[in-house]
Amino acid sequence: MIVDIETHPLRLARPVATNPQMSMTKHYTWCEQSADLLVAEMNYAGVDKAFLISYDAEDILFECREKGFDLEDYSGGRKYSLQGFRKYPDRFWWFNTLKHPKRYDAAALAQRDFDEGASGLKIFPAYIEANLIDDDMKRIFRLTLDQGKRILLSFQTLVPPKSFSLEEYLEQLDQLLTELPGLPMVLMQAGCADPIAPRWDLVRRIADKHKSLIMGCGYVGEVWDDDTEYPYPNYLRRIEVLTKAVGADRMMWGTDWPWFEDKFKYKQGVDSIRKHAHFMSADQKADFLGRTAGRFMGVL
Numbered sequence: 001m002i003v004d005i006e007t008h009p010l011r012l013a014r015p016v017a018t019n020p021q022m023s024m025t026k027h028y029t030w031c032e033q034s035a036d037l038l039v040a041e042m043n044y045a046g047v048d049k050a051f052l053i054s055y056d057a058e059d060i061l062f063e064c065r066e067k068g069f070d071l072e073d074y075s076g077g078r079k080y081s082l083q084g085f086r087k088y089p090d091r092f093w094w095f096n097t098l099k100h101p102k103r104y105d106a107a108a109l110a111q112r113d114f115d116e117g118a119s120g121l122k123i124f125p126a127y128i129e130a131n132l133i134d135d136d137m138k139r140i141f142r143l144t145l146d147q148g149k150r151i152l153l154s155f156q157t158l159v160p161p162k163s164f165s166l167e168e169y170l171e172q173l174d175q176l177l178t179e180l181p182g183l184p185m186v187l188m189q190a191g192c193a194d195p196i197a198p199r200w201d202l203v204r205r206i207a208d209k210h211k212s213l214i215m216g217c218g219y220v221g222e223v224w225d226d227d228t229e230y231p232y233p234n235y236l237r238r239i240e241v242l243t244k245a246v247g248a249d250r251m252m253w254g255t256d257w258p259w260f261e262d263k264f265k266y267k268q269g270v271d272s273i274r275k276h277a278h279f280m281s282a283d284q285k286a287d288f289l290g291r292t293a294g295r296f297m298g299v300l
Contacts (some may be wrong), residue, residue, distance in 0.1 A: 001300075002270060003293035004042070004050040005152075005186065006218035006254030009035045009084050010076035014069055025262045033258040035084025039091055041257070041266035048091075048290065051254070053122050053152065054081030055097035062127040063157040078113075085117065093119040093297060095152055100128040101136035107143055119297065120150030120184075126163035127156075132172035133179075141176065145183050150296065154188040156222060166193060170206050177210040184296060186216045186252060194221035195241045207246050214296060215246055217288075218254030230268050231276035239288075240279045248284035252293045 016022045016029040024030055035052070042050060056077030057064070064073060078096055085094040096113045098121045099106045110121055121144060123130070130137050144151055155169050164172070170191075177183065191203035200221070207213055217239060226232040242251055255269045264272070273280070273289060280288065294300035 001049070001290040001294055002045075002047045003252070003290040004047050004218075004255050004257070004270075005216055005252040005293055006053060006188065007038055007050045007257045008053050008055070008076070008259070009033055009038055009081055010074070010258070011080060012075045014073050019069070019073065023262070027261055028258050033261075035081070035088060035092075038084070038257060039088055042091065045267035045270050047266075047270060049293075050092055051095055051119075051152070051293075052081055052085050052092040053095045053097070054078050055122065055124075059097040059099070059124070060127060062124075062163075066157055066159060082116065089117075095120050095122045095150075097122045097124065098128065098140060101130065101140070102128075106136065107139050110140060110143060111147075114147050114149055118149070120144060120152065122152045122154065122188075124154050124156060125169060126158050129163070131164070132169065132176050138176075138179075141180055141183055145180060150184040150186070152186050152188055152216065154216075155192040156189065158192070166191075166199075167202060170202055174206055174209065177206075177213065181210070181212070184212070186214045186296070188216035188218070189222050190215045190217060190220050190238075190242060192222045194223050195238045195245070197221075200241075204245055207250070211250075213250070214292065215242055215251045216254055217242065217251055218256035219260070224260065224263060226263070228263055230264065231272040232264065236272060236277060236279075239273070239277060243280060243284065243288075248280060248287040249292055251288050252296070253289050 010028060010033050013028045014022050016024055022029045054077055057071045057074040085092045094117060096118050099109050125132060155166060158166055193200045193203050220238045226234045291300060
């Protein structure tokens with residue numbers, strides 16, 4: 001089984017018509033990236049299932065504005081992704097993004113998602129000004145644990161002092177997992193620190209302490225410096241470092257589709273591991289490409 005743990009169907013993002021600095025080579029700037037297209041890509045690449053992660057323009061507004069975009073520059077979200085999930089229930093596990101707990105009854109909305117089939121929540125703590133260990137967030141995490149659901153946590157786009165720093169968030173994460181050791185969690189982008197840079201040691205300390213914490217490996221470290229050079233040697237180097245640090249049985253492969261479509265075809269994303277990750281054994285590749293995700297989701 002091969003599982004992609006990071007996909008995002010969307011109608012349109014950063015449209016080239018109103019953002020002339022963007023390029024049509026990024027197809028999401030002018031062309032819908034639907035669940036139908038994703039399933040076709042998965043079929044061609046031999047990918048069995050995917051985490052379908054939904055967010056709307058408000059959910060990612062923090063990052064958009066940091067990059068010079070605004071609400072009008074993204075179209076997609078919960079209702080749109082839910083249609084794809086319902087159309088292909090055997091191909092997707094659906095995760096919805098947590099709403100801002102200071103503006104909404106986030107726990108009630110999370111429960112609604114769970115009732116409608118969500119497998120868990122995607123959380124961008126910087127985007128919602130969240131401290132992981134304040135009462136509002138603990139309520140969300142306890143609800144997730146009690147409902148048998150899962151958390152995808154991303155420290156993307158940290159800009160202290162507008163947000164907590166990575167060091168502060170990792171300290172909060174340590175406290176959270178100490179208090180709720182059974183909480184199933186993936187740390188997306190491998191903690192948003194580059195695995196081949198010294199700063200990743202901060203993430204490794206948390207991973208060493210909390211053995212249930214899984215590393216998500218789409219857009220690893222928030223770095224992509226291979227451009228279009230298949231089989232992406234810098235990416236593979238980072239995956240090799242992570243494999244030695246935490247083990248393939250604590251890593252999950254992901255593409256972050258369709259955000260990197262201009263860098264690699266979907267099939268190339270999986271083939272870079274399947275055909276070129278020579279530092280992994282066949283057993284390790286099986287873990288990384290899907291078996292770890294299957295265990296995380298309780299189907300293996």
